[in-house]
Amino acid sequence: MVREVIFFLGIAIFLGAIWMIKDENISKKIKIIITVVIISSGIFAYIYETKKLDTADKNLQLLAEFRQGKSLVCGDINVTNEKFNYEFGTSCFMPKREFKELSGLVIKISDCESAK
Incomplete structure (x- = not known):
């Protein structure tokens, strides 16, 4: 102000x-x-x-x-801290290495909404 x-x-x-x-x-x-x-x-x-x-x-x-630990809805994907890491430099969620089915997926935080 x-x-x-x-x-x-x-x-x-x-x-x-x-x-x-x-x-x-x-x-x-x-x-x-x-x-x-x-x-x-x-x-x-x-x-x-x-x-x-x-x-x-x-x-x-x-x-x-x-x-x-809450879930975020990003398009048709639910993002949680169990499966994703947050990258501060790019403001994106990246899947953790142990989840091979999500490999290569990059989700911008601006595309996400709070899950209710």
């Missing part, structure tokens, strides 16, 4: 500084264009970051359930 306030306060201060410049140096048309571009970019960045944080929170919740 504090990051958002600081972000929007910084944008407001920057835009205020632009509008304080005399019209002889930068025309009103240019000031309006700059304002629209900055506000549009700020809104886009806020929406993007919010979506990324929601996805990260969902993935952390799924990983916590996986570590607790």
